[in-house]
Amino acid sequence: MKSPAFEYVRAESVADAMSAYAEADGDAVYLSGGHSVVPSLALRLQAPALLIDLSNIAALSGISLHDGWLRIGAMTRHVQALKDPLIAAHAPLFTAAAPFVAHPAIRNRGTLGGSLAHADPASEFPAAAVAMRAELEIASSQGIRRVPADDFFVDIYETAIEPGEVLQAIHVPSPVAGQVIGFDEIARRRGDYAMVGAAVQAVSRGSGLEDVSIALFSVGNHPVRARKAQAALTGRMIDADAIADAQAALEDDLDPPDDPQFPASMRLHLARVLLGRVLANLEAVA
Numbered sequence: 001m002k003s004p005a006f007e008y009v010r011a012e013s014v015a016d017a018m019s020a021y022a023e024a025d026g027d028a029v030y031l032s033g034g035h036s037v038v039p040s041l042a043l044r045l046q047a048p049a050l051l052i053d054l055s056n057i058a059a060l061s062g063i064s065l066h067d068g069w070l071r072i073g074a075m076t077r078h079v080q081a082l083k084d085p086l087i088a089a090h091a092p093l094f095t096a097a098a099p100f101v102a103h104p105a106i107r108n109r110g111t112l113g114g115s116l117a118h119a120d121p122a123s124e125f126p127a128a129a130v131a132m133r134a135e136l137e138i139a140s141s142q143g144i145r146r147v148p149a150d151d152f153f154v155d156i157y158e159t160a161i162e163p164g165e166v167l168q169a170i171h172v173p174s175p176v177a178g179q180v181i182g183f184d185e186i187a188r189r190r191g192d193y194a195m196v197g198a199a200v201q202a203v204s205r206g207s208g209l210e211d212v213s214i215a216l217f218s219v220g221n222h223p224v225r226a227r228k229a230q231a232a233l234t235g236r237m238i239d240a241d242a243i244a245d246a247q248a249a250l251e252d253d254l255d256p257p258d259d260p261q262f263p264a265s266m267r268l269h270l271a272r273v274l275l276g277r278v279l280a281n282l283e284a285v286a
């Protein structure tokens with residue numbers, strides 16, 4: 001199928017983009033990498049009158065360090081998450097997640113901002129953002145606000161971005177001494193969306209793990225913070241007992257969807273297996 005006809009405009013600034021959206025009375029869609037928007041047009045899942053291209057806006061690009069936070073412009077491509085040394089050093093879960101996202105052709109065009117704004121519950125980068133306790137910089141006609149990733153993902157394909165607002169950047173707090181991370185997923189084929197995925201970050205001290213942060217994906221309508229599993233690991237060294245307790249805690253943390261192809265009990269089982277695998281292979285990043 002071909003997409004319905006639409007107008008196209010390339011915005012030169014965030015203000016430009018927002019006023020084009022307002023002039024179209026909201027019958028418009030922002031376009032960044034286009035790898036979710038364009039298929040949805042071709043499948044006629046949506047038919048906006050106007051596509052507003054964000055790719056030329058300077059405020060949405062660039063990767064820079066400020067006061068212990070890495071600012072990653074929303075237009076940063078998936079492939080940069082894989083290769084950029086600043087992202088690898090200061091937002092390492094994005095680097096760990098990137099090889100699992102689709103295939104090279106898609107990673108060359110798809111953007112981090114587009115992935116987070118799209119908020120597919122099976123996507124890798126949203127869970128990595130939650131686990132890293134990232135904050136999302138959103139521009140509106142009222143100004144700019146920062147929303148913690150925990151509050152950003154509201155529901156399936158729904159975020160804290162209101163109609164017409166623009167996600168400008170992702171801010172990630174830099175790793176502290178002793179920080180460890182782990183990321184993995186179970187998918188039918190490499191590059192497919194995950195059946196279950198896990199992003200984990202913690203600080204490893206002589207006395208055990210601190211600041212444990214676990215986000216699971218493809219287990220609900222958005223990335224799910226596994227609070228009981230986090231508590232089960234806090235203050236403990238990683239060993240078989242600690243891992244078993246965290247796996248058991250997922251029973252309370254998760255309420256996965258049930259469908260005949262993929263029953264909830266199977267998803268919970270896979271989440272436990274995957275979390276055990278990730279916890280047994282945590283890597284030091286600072």
Ligand SMILES: Cc1cc2nc3c(=O)[nH]c(=O)nc-3n(C[C@H](O)[C@H](O)[C@H](O)COP(=O)(O)OP(=O)(O)OC[C@H]3O[C@@H](n4cnc5c(N)ncnc54)[C@H](O)[C@@H]3O)c2cc1C
Pocket residue numbers: 029030031032033034035036037038039054074100101102103106109110111112113114115117118120122123124125161165166167168191192193194
């Ligand atoms: C074959 C295939 C396989 C894929 N596999 C995976 C996978 O395994 N894992 C995965 O995570 N993704 C996968 N994707 C999706 C891909 O990663 C997309 O690129 C990504 O989800 C969206 O990023 P984008 O830059 O292409 O955004 P676009 O498609 O341009 O936009 C996505 C949505 O976000 C909105 N938007 C974009 N940027 C902004 C912004 N700055 N502010 C406000 N709203 C904005 C758009 O209006 C749109 O609603 C796959 C895609 C394809 C085609």
